[in-house]
Amino acid sequence: MAAAAGAAACGGSEPTPRAAVGDLVGAVPAPPHPALPIGAPVALGRDRDSTRWAPLRRAVVARARPSPDAPSVSALAARTPEGTTNLVLVLARARDARGGLWIRARLPSRRAATGWLPRAALGGYRVVHTRLVVDRGRLRMTLLRRGRAVLRAPIAIGRAGTPTPAGSFYVRDRLTRFAGRAYGPIAFGTSAQSATLTDWPAGGFVGIHGTDQPELIPGRVSHGCIRLRNVDILRLVRLLPVGTPLQIT
Amino acid sequence: MDDLRLEHLDRDGALAEAIAALHGHTRTDLLRGAVAGSAALLAVCAAPARAAARDRDVAILNFALTLEELQAAFYTEVERNKVLRGDLREQATVVGGHERAHVRAFREVLGSRAAKRPRFDFGGATEGSGAFRRTAVAFEDLAVAAYKGQAPRIRSREYLASALAIHSVEARHAAWIRRLAGKSPVTGPFDDALTRRETSRIVARTQFISTTSTTRRSPRFTG
Numbered sequence: 352m353a354a355a356a357g358a359a360a361c362g363g364s365e366p367t368p369r370a371a372v373g374d375l376v377g378a379v380p381a382p383p384h385p386a387l388p389i390g391a392p393v394a395l396g397r398d399r400d401s402t403r404w405a406p407l408r409r410a411v412v413a414r415a416r417p418s419p420d421a422p423s424v425s426a427l428a429a430r431t432p433e434g435t436t437n438l439v440l441v442l443a444r445a446r447d448a449r450g451g452l453w454i455r456a457r458l459p460s461r462r463a464a465t466g467w468l469p470r471a472a473l474g475g476y477r478v479v480h481t482r483l484v485v486d487r488g489r490l491r492m493t494l495l496r497r498g499r500a501v502l503r504a505p506i507a508i509g510r511a512g513t514p515t516p517a518g519s520f521y522v523r524d525r526l527t528r529f530a531g532r533a534y535g536p537i538a539f540g541t542s543a544q545s546a547t548l549t550d551w552p553a554g555g556f557v558g559i560h561g562t563d564q565p566e567l568i569p570g571r572v573s574h575g576c577i578r579l580r581n582v583d584i585l586r587l588v589r590l591l592p593v594g595t596p597l598q599i600t
Numbered sequence: 601m602d603d604l605r606l607e608h609l610d611r612d613g614a615l616a617e618a619i620a621a622l623h624g625h626t627r628t629d630l631l632r633g634a635v636a637g638s639a640a641l642l643a644v645c646a647a648p649a650r651a652a653a654r655d656r657d658v659a660i661l662n663f664a665l666t667l668e669e670l671q672a673a674f675y676t677e678v679e680r681n682k683v684l685r686g687d688l689r690e691q692a693t694v695v696g697g698h699e700r701a702h703v704r705a706f707r708e709v710l711g712s713r714a715a716k717r718p719r720f721d722f723g724g725a726t727e728g729s730g731a732f733r734r735t736a737v738a739f740e741d742l743a744v745a746a747y748k749g750q751a752p753r754i755r756s757r758e759y760l761a762s763a764l765a766i767h768s769v770e771a772r773h774a775a776w777i778r779r780l781a782g783k784s785p786v787t788g789p790f791d792d793a794l795t796r797r798e799t800s801r802i803v804a805r806t807q808f809i810s811t812t813s814t815t816r817r818s819p820r821f822t823g
Contacts, residue, residue, distance in 0.1 A: 385765055386758035387705040392697025395679050403680075432820045444681075444727075452727050475721030475808075476677060513822065529818040538819040545822050558821030574822040 400498045401480050403441040404521065404594035405454070405473040413466030417445040417453030424463035431459075431540055432553035435524035438594060439468065441476060457596075459523060459542035459556070461549075481595040483522065485577055487515060488600070490569035492559075492577065494590055502590055504583035507568045509545070509575040515557060516543050516575070520597040522559070525588065535561015535581045537588045541597055545575040560584060653755040660750045661759065662715040664766075665706040667746055669717055670808060671739055672699035678726040687780055688729055692736070695773050702766055720808055733781045740774035742802065745794030 410429045414421035431437050439456035442465060446452055452470035460466070482495045487508055494502040509515040520543040527537055538560035545555040559577045561584040562568065568580055579587065675696030678684060684692050707714045725735040747767040754760045775785035794802075 383757040383761045385762040386756065387709050387762035387766075389701055389705040389762070389765065391701065392694070393700035393704060394697055395676060395693075395700075433817050452724065470724065470727065475719060475723075476680075477719065478680075509822075526817070526819050531818055533823065534819050534821075538821065540819070540821065548822050551822055553820035555822050556820075558819050558823075560819060560821070576821050576823050 400482070400495075401478050402482070402521075402594065402596050403476045403478055404438050405441055405456075405476050407437045407439065408472055408474050411468055411472035413456070413458055413460070413463065413468055414453075415466065417455070417467045418447045419451075419469070421467065424466040425458050425460035427458065427460070427468075431524055432556065433524055433526055433540055435526075435540070438521075438523060439473070440521050440594070440596060441473075444470070457519065457521060457542065459544075461544040461546070461555075464519065477594055479592045479594045479596075481590070481592060483591065483595050483597045485515070485597065485599045487517065490571075492579065494587065494595075496590070502583075502586055504579050504587070505569040507562070507570045507572050507578040509573050510571050513545060513547050513574045515573070515577060515599060516546050517599045518543070520557075520599065522591060522593055522595045522597055523556075525591075525593055527588075532563040534558070535563065535579075535584055537561055537584045539587075539591065539593075543575075543597065543599065548574060559587075657754055657756050657759050658710065658713050660754055661706060661710055662713070663750065664747065664763065665703065665710065665715055666718065667743055668699055668702040668706060670720065671743060672696065672703045673720040674722055674726065674735065674739060674808075675699055677720075677722055678732050681726050683727060684729055684732065688733065691776055691780055692732070695736075695740075695776070698769060698773070705762075722808055725808075733777065736777045737774070737781050737783065740770060740777055742794065743770040744774050745792065745798075748791065749793035 407427060407429050411427050412423045413425040413427060415424050416422075427437060427439070429437055437459065439454075439458055441454055441456055443455040444452060445455070445467075453467045454470050454473060455465060456468050456473075457464060458466050480497050482498075484493045484495065485491075485506065485508070486493070490506055490508065492502075492504050492506045493500050520541050522539050523542050524540040525537070526534075526540065529538070538558050541557050541559060543557040545551065545557060548555040555575070557575050557577065559579065561581040562578045565580045568578060572578075675692050678692050679696055722735070725731045744767065747763055747770060751760060751763045751767060754763055778785045
């Protein structure tokens with residue numbers, strides 16, 4: 352700048368390049384501060400304690416192996432008996448001899464706990480970090496999120512003639528604002544099916560729901576469903592996403 | 601934009617909804633233009649006009665958020681599927697981290713006005729390296745063109761500064777994945793923006809955003 356000022360004082364009519372740059376810099380306002388606080392890249396968290404599920408795009412036959420020629424193990428409808436989108440838990444993936452992609456899935460089926468489905472029959476993957484454990488011996492339910500218990504509640508389960516089935520299942524849908532008080536204000540459908548009520552109209556699926564008889568909880572009083580006090584099912588609905596694995600021990 | 605072959609996008613119209621919100625605010629522009637000739641009327645309408653500008657900025661930010669959610673979910677899913685190797689895997693990991701950071705920033709600024717996160721269905725696009733590469737090129741080109749189309753419409757200088765900062769990052773992502781796909785990182789001396797009509801046409805062909813049904817039917821469990 353001093354050199355530029357000196358050149359101007361000596362009678363030069365043309366500004367020097369340095370003087371021009373200096374003037375321009377002075378005339379340009381400072382840039383505005385960005386409003387979005389964009390921080391460091393967000394790394395993908397570890398997948399421990401996570402489960403993937405996928406909705407069914409269409410009715411499909413589950414196979415014993417990842418091949419269209421493998422024996423059928425179960426036929427799945429695109430909708431649950433309640434009319435919601437049917438879904439499966441994603442366990443593994445493999446390609447068949449022709450390069451087709453197959454997904455090994457946990458199924459809502461009495462005949463087979465798992466089976467292979469063509470990837471094209473499934474919608475997008477979803478991820479949950481929750482796990483629901485039903486302890487039939489202690490008549491308690493525990494919901495875990497990322498491995499930590501976030502809700503514990505007493506429950507009622509099936510009586511001796513209609514026991515709640517043990518095994519690995521999952522939460523299939525959530526029903527709200529339905530008519531009737533016997534199921535309480537909220538009900539979850541699961542993939543578990545009663546082993547004794549095989550002729551039940553909608554397939555004998557086990558639900559998790561509230562009740563209009565809270566005095567029976569804890570107890571062994573139901574047809575297989577898992578009943579909670581209404582205050583507990585209302586807590587559960589805020590914490591339990593569809594697709595959560597359900598372990599009944 | 602010749603790489604945009606997104607044959608499965610936007611099944612439930614979440615993107616279309618975001619775009620419709622932008623269309624809706626165009627009517628506000630027209631109203632403001634009609635009253636611009638009257639100084640007195642303009643003074644009366646100044647406050648609503650500022651509010652309308654704020655609303656339009658929010659709509660644009662939500663549109664950008666939806667695109668960022670789409671990209672973040674795409675890279676997250678392909679990373680979880682563990683189907684990529686080498687340079688492609690590095691690209692997906694790095695870019696996924698950026699897209700998730702963008703989502704977090706938009707959600708932080710928008711707060712309760714942020715659009716609900718859509719559900720995504722990428723079909724086979726995240727199940728193999730070839731499909732991933734093609735889709736990633738299309739995504740990044742789409743994001744660059746979409747930001748370019750909306751940036752001039754942003755009223756807040758602070759939001760515009762943020763949009764430009766993200767836009768150049770998206771352009772770098774596009775160049776990176778184009779190089780990995782064997783395409784020229786630069787398609788020409790001048791990039792076109794994506795207009796709303798062009799965006800709508802792409803959205804109409806897409807099904808990457810999906811939904812699952814709900815019901816009010818009574819339970820049919822064993823009880």
